[in-house]
Amino acid sequence: MTPIEEIELIKDFERYFEYHSDGYLIRKKSLPGSGPSGSIVKSHPNKKTGHSTIGFKKKNYYVHRVIFAIVNGYFPDQVDHIDRNPLNNKIENLRECTALQNMWNRTRNKDGNIKGLDFHGATNRWRGRIKVSGAVHFFQSKDKEKVILWLAESRSKLHGEFACA
Helix, strand or coil: CCHHHHHHHHHHHHHHEEEECCCEEEECCCCCCCCCCCCECCCEECCCCCCEEEEECCEEEEHHHHHHHHHHCCCCCEEEECCCCCCCCCHHHEEEECHHHHHHCCCECCCCCECCEEEECCCCEEEEEEEECCEEEEEEECCHHHHHHHHHHHHHHHHHHHCCC
């Protein structure tokens, strides 16, 4: 999308929607096939990401990105949910970030395991690994809880405000 198209899309969002402080959108104007003005805009969960989406002019948009754009006047590259709840779209829970920072604010991998934690059978130890800017930080112990604590403390130091336990 070009910068001009982006500005026009934000203007369209501002014409048709307003942000409600509870984290949803209210319809300002009605489009064919949509609800009346003053109604809550119906959103649908994206099955892959869990984020709420809305249909607008034959395209789907993530609600958190629409809200961020309406409130701030621009689309950042990424929008992070501070509390990691993809359905909490209150503006105070949304922040601009890089793709890397967005990944830092996850507690678990796609397989449901704690990020950076694994058991190494050959040494009979739990291992914790964090990679930042190409450097790998590593800790191992027979005590799983020690490794989990090390991961939390290291993330706090290395990831700053985007760290998660």
